[in-house]
Amino acid sequence: MTSGMIVHGVPGSPYVRAALLTLEEKGAEYELAAMALGTLKQQPHLSRHPFGRIPAFEHDGWMLYETQAIMRYVDAVVPGPRLQPEETRAAARMNQLMGIADWYVMPQVSVPITRNRVVAPRFNRPVDEEAIANALPNARICIAEIGRLLDGHPWMAGDAISLADLLLAGICRCLPRRPKARRYCKNTRICAAGLRASKPVRAWPRPPGTSCSSGPRRPREPGERCGSKDLRR
C-alpha cells in the first residue's frame, strides 16, 4: 500500500482520468484533490503546474505533472503487476499508442468531436457541426490505425493491460457510447478494450462546482480518499 499520493485535477478531464485509472489499476491509496474548471490558471494551481493544466501530482510533497510521466511514475513506485510490457517491441507499441493518444486522438477526435458531440450539449453550449465534419477524416484514420496496431490482441500492447489502454481509455471513454463512433470502431476492438479499461472511473466522486464527471452526484467529504479496491469493484 502506498500513501501520500494526491492527484490535483478536475474529475472528468481525460488526462485526470488516465492518471486515476493508473492508480486504480495498481490498487494504490490516493487522494483526489478535486478542482473546479475555472481554477486551473490561478494560484495555488499555477505553482503546481505553471502551464495551468491538469493533472498535477504530489507524492509526499514531491511534485510532478505531465500525465504520461505521472502514469509511469505510479507504475514504478506502487507495488504490483507492472503496467508496461517487458518485451521490447510490445513496450514500443505501448509507447507508440501513448504518442498516438496525445498527438492524434486528443486533437483530432476528442477536441473537435467529443467536446462538440458529448460535452457541449451537456452544458447547453452550441455544437460546431463544421468542426465535427472537418475532423471526421482524421478521426477515421485514428480509429483505423489503433485497430491495426491492436493486431487482434485484447489490450493495446498485447495480452495484458498497459499504460496505453489507460491513457486511451481516459481520452476515448465517450467514443464507444456514440452510435456513429461505434460504427467506425466495431471492427477494431477499441470498444471492448476501451470500455474494459474505463470501467473503474464510474465510481469517482464529483467535487462541488464541477459537473463533467460521470460519477455519482455526491460531494466529496473533506479529507475523503477515493481509489482503493472497494471503490473499484
Place this chain on the structure above:
Amino acid sequence: MTSGMIVHGVPGSPYVRAALLTLEEKGAEYELAAMALGTLKQQPHLSRHPFGRIPAFEHDGWMLYETQAIMRYVDAVVPGPRLQPEETRAAARMNQLMGIADWYVMPQVSVPITRNRVVAPRFNRPVDEEAIANALPNARICIAEIGRLLDGHPWMAGDAISLADLLLAGICRCLPRRPKARRYCKNTRICAAGLRASKPVRAWPRPPGTSCSSGPRRPREPGERCGSKDLRR
C-alpha cells in the same frame, strides 16, 4: 553494433533530429532514408506513418513511428549506457521534460517563434511578427520551467545525458543561437545542455530537394549510411 535500422524523415526536422541524436548517442549503425518535405502525405510514406508525419523507423522490416517510442526502443535494443535514469524520480523528471517538449515547447516556442524567426527567413517566407509577440509569454514560461526543473544539474534529468536532453535538443537547437532567446535562457543552463546534446547533428547529410538541415551541403549518395562513430566525432 546494431544494423538494419532505418530512419525515414526530412533532415532538419526537430523530431527526426531527436531520433537521430538518440541513435548517435548510442553509437548505433543506421541509415537515414532522407525524404523531401513534399512527400510526407504521399505513398509510400503513408504506409509507414498513416498520419503523414516524421520520423518513421524501421528495424529489420519491423515498423514503428512516434518519436518518443522510437527513442525508447533504440535505447532498449542498442547495447551501451542507458539513456534513461534508473532512479525513479530522475526518470520521472526525464518523462516530464519529454512531455513538456511535446506539449509546450513545440507548440509555444518552436512553431510560433523558431519557424517565424529562423525557418521563414531562410526560405524567403513572410515572418508573422504578431504570432511571435503572442507566443512570447508562454515561451518565457517554457524556458523558466525547464530551467527550474534542471535544478542546477548539467543535464535535464541529472548528471548524465538522457532522452529528455536529446528530444529537447532536437526541438530547441536553434534557440540558444538567437540573441534574444539567449537572453531569456542565460540563467537556465538550457544553452549549455541543449548545445552539448545537439552537436553531433551538424554532421548529417542533406538529401537532394531538402534544405532545412544545418549539415554540410553535400547530396547523399544512394545507399550511403550516416551515423556511426566516424561521422559523430
